[in-house]
Amino acid sequence: MKVARGWLAAGAICLLAAMGTWNADAQRLPGGVRPEHYALTIAPDLAKARFEGSERIDLVLEKPSNEITLNAAEIEFESVRVGDADATVTLDTAREQATLHFARPLSAGPVALQIAYRGVLNDKLRGFYLSKTKLRNYGVTQFESTDARRAFPSFDEPALKATFDVSLVIDSGDTAISNTQIVRDTSGPEAGKHTIVFATTPKMSTYLVAWLIGDFQCRAGKADGVPIRVCATPDKVELTKFALDAAKWDLKYYDKYFGIKYPLKKLDLVAIPDFEAGAMENFGCITFRETEVLVDAKLGTLNARKEVTTTVAHEMAHQWFGDLVTPQWWDNLWLNEGFATWMETKAAAQWKPKWEFEQDAAADRSGILDEDAARATRPIRQRAETPGEINELFDNIAYGKAGAVITMVEHWTGEETFRRGVQAYLGAHLYSNATAEDFWNAQTRTSGLAVDAVMRSFIEQPGAPEVRFGQRQGGEIAVSQKLFTDHTASGGTGVAHFKQTSTAPARDNERWTVPVCIKGSGCKLVAPGTTTVGTETKAPFFFANADDKGYFRSTYAKAEYAAIVANAETSLSPAERIGLLGDRWALMRADEGTVGEFLDLALALKQDSDPTVTESVTGRIQAIGTRIASDDDRERLNAVVRREFGPVYAAMGGPRRREKEDHAELRQALFEALGEARDPQVLAEAQRLTEQLFSGQKAADPNIMDAAVALTAAKGDAAMYDRLMVVVTTTKDPDFREAALRALTWFQLPPLVERTLEFAVSDNVRSQDSWLLFAWMLDRRETQEQAWKFMRDHWDEIEGKATPSSGAHLVEAAGAFCSVEKRDEVASFFAAHHVGSAERTLAKSLERIGDCAQLRAAQQPHLREWLAAHGS
Numbered sequence: 001m002k003v004a005r006g007w008l009a010a011g012a013i014c015l016l017a018a019m020g021t022w023n024a025d026a027q028r029l030p031g032g033v034r035p036e037h038y039a040l041t042i043a044p045d046l047a048k049a050r051f052e053g054s055e056r057i058d059l060v061l062e063k064p065s066n067e068i069t070l071n072a073a074e075i076e077f078e079s080v081r082v083g084d085a086d087a088t089v090t091l092d093t094a095r096e097q098a099t100l101h102f103a104r105p106l107s108a109g110p111v112a113l114q115i116a117y118r119g120v121l122n123d124k125l126r127g128f129y130l131s132k133t134k135l136r137n138y139g140v141t142q143f144e145s146t147d148a149r150r151a152f153p154s155f156d157e158p159a160l161k162a163t164f165d166v167s168l169v170i171d172s173g174d175t176a177i178s179n180t181q182i183v184r185d186t187s188g189p190e191a192g193k194h195t196i197v198f199a200t201t202p203k204m205s206t207y208l209v210a211w212l213i214g215d216f217q218c219r220a221g222k223a224d225g226v227p228i229r230v231c232a233t234p235d236k237v238e239l240t241k242f243a244l245d246a247a248k249w250d251l252k253y254y255d256k257y258f259g260i261k262y263p264l265k266k267l268d269l270v271a272i273p274d275f276e277a278g279a280m281e282n283f284g285c286i287t288f289r290e291t292e293v294l295v296d297a298k299l300g301t302l303n304a305r306k307e308v309t310t311t312v313a314h315e316m317a318h319q320w321f322g323d324l325v326t327p328q329w330w331d332n333l334w335l336n337e338g339f340a341t342w343m344e345t346k347a348a349a350q351w352k353p354k355w356e357f358e359q360d361a362a363a364d365r366s367g368i369l370d371e372d373a374a375r376a377t378r379p380i381r382q383r384a385e386t387p388g389e390i391n392e393l394f395d396n397i398a399y400g401k402a403g404a405v406i407t408m409v410e411h412w413t414g415e416e417t418f419r420r421g422v423q424a425y426l427g428a429h430l431y432s433n434a435t436a437e438d439f440w441n442a443q444t445r446t447s448g449l450a451v452d453a454v455m456r457s458f459i460e461q462p463g464a465p466e467v468r469f470g471q472r473q474g475g476e477i478a479v480s481q482k483l484f485t486d487h488t489a490s491g492g493t494g495v496a497h498f499k500q501t502s503t504a505p506a507r508d509n510e511r512w513t514v515p516v517c518i519k520g521s522g523c524k525l526v527a528p529g530t531t532t533v534g535t536e537t538k539a540p541f542f543f544a545n546a547d548d549k550g551y552f553r554s555t556y557a558k559a560e561y562a563a564i565v566a567n568a569e570t571s572l573s574p575a576e577r578i579g580l581l582g583d584r585w586a587l588m589r590a591d592e593g594t595v596g597e598f599l600d601l602a603l604a605l606k607q608d609s610d611p612t613v614t615e616s617v618t619g620r621i622q623a624i625g626t627r628i629a630s631d632d633d634r635e636r637l638n639a640v641v642r643r644e645f646g647p648v649y650a651a652m653g654g655p656r657r658r659e660k661e662d663h664a665e666l667r668q669a670l671f672e673a674l675g676e677a678r679d680p681q682v683l684a685e686a687q688r689l690t691e692q693l694f695s696g697q698k699a700a701d702p703n704i705m706d707a708a709v710a711l712t713a714a715k716g717d718a719a720m721y722d723r724l725m726v727v728v729t730t731t732k733d734p735d736f737r738e739a740a741l742r743a744l745t746w747f748q749l750p751p752l753v754e755r756t757l758e759f760a761v762s763d764n765v766r767s768q769d770s771w772l773l774f775a776w777m778l779d780r781r782e783t784q785e786q787a788w789k790f791m792r793d794h795w796d797e798i799e800g801k802a803t804p805s806s807g808a809h810l811v812e813a814a815g816a817f818c819s820v821e822k823r824d825e826v827a828s829f830f831a832a833h834h835v836g837s838a839e840r841t842l843a844k845s846l847e848r849i850g851d852c853a854q855l856r857a858a859q860q861p862h863l864r865e866w867l868a869a870h871g872s
C-alpha cells in the first residue's frame with residue numbers, strides 16, 4: 001500500500017500516519033484450520049448500499065472439532081453448513097471473529113463449508129464500500145490490513161493463503177474488475193442482472209483480494225505479453241495514458257529484475273473516486289486515489305507526473321514483493337513497504353533518469369532521520385496484534401526508514417549482488433510467506449557479507465547512529481558512534497509525563513553495525529567496537545557518506561568539515577550536498593550546532609544548480625522563519641532571502657520552450673522561496689499568472705502555477721476566493737483540483753478562513769480530502785490558530801465525516817504548533833477526545849511541539865546574532 005500523500009513541513013517530513021479509529025481487541029485465530037480455496041458469489045445493491053454473499057470455503061481441519069473460528073465483521077450470517085449439518089454461529093464483535101458450532105464433531109481432513117450471509121456497503125472506505133460521483137455509485141474494496149472480513153467471512157491473516165473464485169452478480173449496464181481475467185459473463189440469474197465469473201486466482205492472502213463494480217472505462221496496452229489496462233470513471237479516461245506508459249515500462253523492468261515473470265494473466269490499475277490510502281497493491285488489480293494515477297501526460301506538472309511514476313512503480317513492485325511472497329505477519333510489514341519504497345526510486349530513476357528521483361530520495365531520507373531522532377520513534381520491526389496496532393504501523397518508519405536501510409545495504413553489497421539475494425529470497429518462498437530473517441539470511445549468503453548483523457541492528461533498534469569522524473592521522477581516522485537524538489538530555493520542555501516516553505527504556509547503549517562508504521575509497525563496516533577506519537591520505541577531503549546512501553548522521557573534526565564545505569559545489573554530488581545540509585540542520589536541532597552555522601552553509605550553496613539542493617536550503621530557511629524567528633526576525637530573514645536568492649532567480653530568465661526539466665524545477669523552487677519571502681516582483685508575477693489562469697489562458701510554465709495561485713491567495717479577497725472555488729468545483733483533473741483546494745487554505749482574511757473550514761466539513765468535500773484541508777491550515781502559521789479553534793468547536797462533525805485514518809492525520813497535524821501552552825492544549829484536547837490507532841502519533845506530535853518550543857528558545861539568540869552580522 002502507499003499511504004495518502006501528506007504535506008511536507010519544511011525541513012521535517014510529515015509523518016504519514018496510521019489508519020484506523022476503531023479499537024477492537026481482535027486477536028489471532030486459534031489455528032488448526034488451513035483454508036485452501038474460497039468460491040465467492042457477491043450480489044451487491046449499489047442503490048441500497050448492501051450486498052448478499054454466498055461462499056464455499058474448502059479447508060483442512062488438523063484434528064476433529066465441532067467448532068471453527070474465522071474472522072467476520074459487520075456480517076449477518078444467514079446459514080452455515082457442512083454437508084447437511086447446520087451450524088450455529090456466535091459472534092465476538094470485539095475480536096471481529098465468528099465461531100461456528102456443529103452438533104457433532106467434524107472429522108479431521110477436508111471440509112467444505114457453505115455460508116450464506118448479508119453485509120453492508122459502508123461509507124468508511126474500508127472493506128466493501130460505496131464510492132460516489134455526482135452521476136452514480138460504485139462498489140469497491142480495500143482489504144488491507146484486516147478488512148476482507150467485512151466483505152466475506154474468512155481466515156483473514158496474511159499467512160493463511162488460499163485460491164479464490166470470485167463471481168459478481170451486478171446490474172446489466174455495469175462492468176466489474178477483479179484480480180484475474182473474466183472467464184464468463186452471462187445474463188441472469190434475474191432480469192436486469194448479469195453474472196461475471198473471474199478466473200481462479202493463484203494462492204494469495206485475503207488482504208489482496210479485490211473487486212470493483214461500476215462503469216469504469218479503460219485504456220489498454222501490453223508489455224511482455226501481459227495485457228495492462230488503466231481504468232477510471234468515464235470522464236477521466238483521457239488522463240490514463242501516462243500511468244499506462246509507466247506500467248508497461250515497469251512490468252518489463254521487474255520481469256527482468258526479479259527473474260520471475262509477472263505471475264498473472266492480466267494487470268489492471270484503477271482510479272477510485274473515494275480512496276483512503278494513496279494506492280493498494282491488490283494482486284493483478286491495483287487501486288489508486290485519483291491523484292496518484294491520473295495525470296495529463298502533456299500538461300500535468302512535473303511533480304504530478306513524478307508522483308504517478310513512483311506510486312505505480314511502488315505498487316507494481318509489490319506484485320512480486322508482497323503479493324507473490326508475503327510477510328508471515330504484520331510485524332514484518334516493513335519488509336513489504338521498505339522494499340517497495342526503495343524499489344519505487346530505483347525503477348523510476350531508470351525510467352526517467354533526468355527527473356532526479358535519487359535526489360528526492362536523499363531529501364526524504366534526511367527528513368526521516370529527523371523524525372527518527374524523536375523519543376517517540378519506534379523500531380522498524382514492531383509487535384502488532386490488534387487491527388488498531390497493525391494499522392498504526394503504516395508510518396514513515398515502515399516505509400521511509402526501512403526503505404533507507406535497504407538502500408544502504410544495496411549500496412554496500414553492490415546492485416547485482418543484492419539483486420541475486422532478492423531473487424534467492426523470492427524463489428524460495430513463491431506463493432507463500434516469509435520473515436525478515438529469510439530475507440537477510442538470503443542476502444548474507446549471496447553476498448558473503450554480514451548483512452544480517454547490519455539489518456538486525458537497524459531493524460530492531462529504534463533511532464539511528466551519529467557516526468563521529470576525527471582528524472585524519474596518516475591513513476587512519478578515529479571513529480565513534482552514539483545514538484543521535486534531537487533533544488538535550490535534560491529534556492527542557494518536559495514531555496516526560498507522557499506514557500510513551502516515560503516508560504521507554506534508556507537507549508544510551510544502542511550501537512549499530514553500519515556500512516560506512518567513504519567517497520572515493522570504498523566501504524568499511526563500522527561495528528560497535530570499531531575505533532578507526534582506514535582512508536586515502538591524498539584526497540583533498542574526507543567524506544564518509546558516499547552518494548548519501550547511508551542511514552546515519554555524520555560529524556567531522558572542524559578542519560575536515562571545512563574541507564568538505566570548501567569542496568561541496570565542485571566535488572560532492574547533489575545527493576551528498578543534500579545529506580550535508582541535512583546533517584548540519586540536525587546538529588542545530590540537537591543543540592550541537594547553531595542556526596547561524598546552518599545559514600552559512602545554506603548561503604554557500606545558494607547558487608546550486610540542482611533544484612532539490614535548493615529546496616533543501618530554502619525549505620529549511622522557511623522553517624527557521626516559522627519555527628525559530630520572531631515576527632521581527634522573520635522580516636529581516638526574508639530580506640536576506642530576497643537579497644541572496646533574488647539575483648539567482650533573475651539570472652535564470654523566464655520559461656523557455658523545451659527547457660530542461662531540472663531547470664524548470666529550480667525556477668519553481670526559487671519562485672516559491674522568494675514568494676514566501678514576499679519579494680515584490682515575484683508576487684506581482686504570481687498575481688499576473690493567477691489572472692491568466694482565471695481567464696483560461698494556458699500557462700507558459702504549469703509548474704509554478706500552483707505556487708502563484710497560493711501566493712496570491714495569501715493576500716486575496718472574497719472575489720478571488722469565489723473565482724477559485726469555481727475552479728475547485730468544476731475541474732475534472734484531480735491533481736489540479738487538489739492544488740486549487742490547497743490554495744484555498746492560503747487565504748488569510750478570517751471570514752475566508754472560516755469559509756474554507758466550513759467547506760472542509762461540508763458534503764462538497766470527499767471525506768478522503770477533508771482532513772487534508774485541516775492539516776494544511778494547521779501547518780500554516782497564519783491560519784493554524786483559527787483552524788484549531790474550529791476543529792475543537794466542531795469535533796463531532798469532523799469525527800462523523802472521518803474515515804479510518806483521518807483522526808490520526810489530524811492528531812499528527814496538530815503537532816505543527818510551537819509553544820508549551822499549545823502542547824498542553826493539544827494534549828488535553830486529545831485526552832478528552834480519544835482518537836484510536838493514534839497513540840504513538842499523539843506522543844510524536846506532543847514531542848514535536850515541545851521540541852519546537854525548545855529549539856526556538858535555544859536558537860533565537862543565535863539567529864539574532866547571525867542576522868545582525870548578515871543583515872543589510
Ligand SMILES: [Zn+2]
Pocket residue numbers: 001002314318336337340
Ligand atoms: Zn506499499
